[in-house]
Amino acid sequence: MTSKVRSRLAVLVVLAAVAALLAWALSVVLNRSGDPQAQMKQAMSPQLIEKGAYLARAGDCVACHTSHDGGKPFAGGLGIASPIGTIYSTNITPDASTGIGNWTYGDFERAMRRGIGHDGSALYPAMPYPSYAKVSDQDLEALYAYFMKGVAPVAQANKANDIPWPLSIRWPLAYWRTLFSPLPADEGVAEAAAQSELQRGAYLVQGLGHCGSCHTPRALTMQEKGLDESAGGYLTGAELNGWAVPALRGMPHWSQQQIVDYLGSGRNSVASVAGEMKDVIANSTSHMSDADLQAMAVYLKSLEGGKAPAYQHQPQRSEGTTAKLTAAKGLNLGERLYVDNCGACHFVSGEGAPEVFPRLDGASVVNADNPAALIHVILAGAQTPSTERAPSVLPMPGFAERMDDAEVAELATFLRQGWSNHAAAVTAAQVSDVRAELQHGH
Template sequence: QIARGAYLVQGLGHCGSCHTPRALTMQEKGLDEKAPDYLTGTELNSWAVPSLRGIEHWSQDEIVEYLGSGRNSTASVAGEMTSVIANSTSHMTDEDLHAMAVYLKSLATGGKAVYQHQPQSSEATTRKLTAATDLSLGERLYLDNCGACHFVSGEGAPRVFPRLDGASVINVENPTALINVILAGAHTPSTSRSPSILPMPGFADRMDDAEVAQLATFLRQGWSNKAPAVSGEQVQKVRSTLAAEHR
C-alpha cells in the first residue's frame, strides 16, 4: 500500500505541486519523501497550504473520506483543494485513496510541532458564549455570524458544519486560509459519495478588516485553539487578492 500510495501522491496526484515549498527559481524543493521539505506546506495564491506529512490530527479513514467527498467528521474542503477533490480524488477508488492515506501517514513530520486538541480546555469559551455577557468584539461577531452553524461549543455538526475547536486550518501559524474563508466563504463539491453542496457565505461585505481580524483572533484563541492573533493589515492583504465580489 505504501508503494502504491507513493506512486499516486508523487505522480498522478502530484500533491507536491501545491503542498511542497518552491525555491527561488520555482522548482519544488523535493519530489519524494527523501527530501526534508517534501509536502511540508507552503503559501499559494494567498492561501496557507498545510503540511501533508504524517497528518497526525486525522485517521486514515478520515483522510480517505476527505479526499473522496470533500468532508469528514471534523472538516470541509475550501479553496483550490475544492476543485482537486471535485475533478480528481473523488473519482479514485477506495483502495487507491486508502493507499494514499497510508503513505501520507507514514511520512515523518520532520520534528515540527503538531497541534494537539485538548477538549477539556474548551469549556471556558463554551460557558462564556452561552452566558453571552462581557463579550469581546470577536466573540460577539462569532455569535452573530457563526454560532448558528458551528455552535457555542465550536464543535459544528459532523460532515455538515466543520468543527472549529481544534481545526487545523485555524491553528496553523499562517492565518491566510482562515481569512480567505471568512471573507469569501466556501462550499463543498458535489461528489458521488456526497452529492449535496454545502455552502458557507462570505462576510467581506459585512465586516471591515478590523472586524475580520477580531473574529479570526477569537477563533484562533477560543476553546482549545492556540494560535497567534490576526491583524487588520493581514486581512487587508488577503482582501486585496480576492475577486471584486468578495472585497
C-alpha cells in the first residue's frame, strides 16, 4: 500500500468518525425534546388516581409490563420479539431503585409521548409512544398519579435486552422517532375529545388504545403506515406472530352493537375472541365504560377506504354444505372430521350459537389469507376470558393429540371452502409449522 493510499484511507476514517460524532451529537439534541423538570398542573387527588387507573386499563399497560410467568403487575420482564431481537419490558412500578419511583412528571411525559427514557436515551418503539403522543396533558397527569400512588412498588431489576451489537445502539432511534413519531398534541385534544362521541372514539382508538400497533401494517422501517384515518393504510389489517389481524376500517360485517359486545365481553352474536386479542379484552376493553366502547365503535364504523372483504355470503353454497353435512353421505375426510369433532357446537350450518359458539361461515379467522391462526385454534383450542359482562368461560378443546397434520389440513381446508367461505386450501406442511411453534412455546 502506497503512502498516498494510506493517507486517503486515513482521511476517510477521520471523516467517517467526524460524521458519526456529528450524527450522535444531533441525536442528543433531538433527545432533549420536552422538559424533564415539568410538574403536574393538577393536584394529586384520589379522584385523579382513580381516573389514571381507568386510563391505564384503556391503554392495557399491564399486558406488556407484566411477565407471563407469574410476574407481579407492572414489574416488567416480558420478552417482546422484534426483528432486531428480544426487547424486555421495564419495571414501571413506583419502586425507587428499580422502577420509576424517582421519575418526575416531566420524565414520565417524555417517555410516554416522546419516546425518551429517564436517562435521555431513545426508547424502542415497542413502546407505542407514536400513539401516546395523542394523549392529553390532563390524562397523562392522571396516569402519572396512578403509577406513583395507585400501584404497589416492586423491587425487580430490569432485564437486559437480547439485541446484538450494533443493532443495540440506541442513539439512531432519535432519528426514527423524529421521522415517524408525531410531537405531543396540544391541549385542544382534551377539549375535542369531549365534544362528540365520534371524537371521543377517535381519541381512544388512536391514542391510549393504540389499536394501530397491531391492526395497521408496517413499512420496512417498522413504522405504522398511518396513525389516523388520514392515511389509507391505517387499520387495514396486518399480521402478528403468524396471526392474521383483521382490518377495522368500517367493519362492514359487524354492527356497532356487535363491536361493543366483542370489546366488552370477548364475544358477540357471531364471534368469540382468540389469540392475543384475548388479553386485550381481559385486561383492557372489558373494564371500559359502555359510553367509551360505544364511542370506539362509532369511530370504527365511520371509517372508509378499507379493502373489500374476501368473504361474500352466498346462500346457495351455504345451504348446499349444510344439506350435505345433514345427509352425512359421500363426505370427504375434512367433512367427516367436522361432523365428528365440530358439528356439536358449530352445527352443520356453520352458524354456531350466538354469544356462545362462534360462527364459522364468514369468520375472519377462517377466511384469512394466512391460515396459521385457524390451524393454531384447531391444534391448541381456545377459551373466552371471564369478564364482568360475561363471567362464564367457554372453552374449545384442542385437537393436536387427536389429529395428525394431514387430518388437520383436511379439516381446515373444509372450513375455508365450505358454506360461503372460499379461502385457499391448507397443507400438512403448514400444519406442521404451527405445531412446531406450539411445541416450542410460541
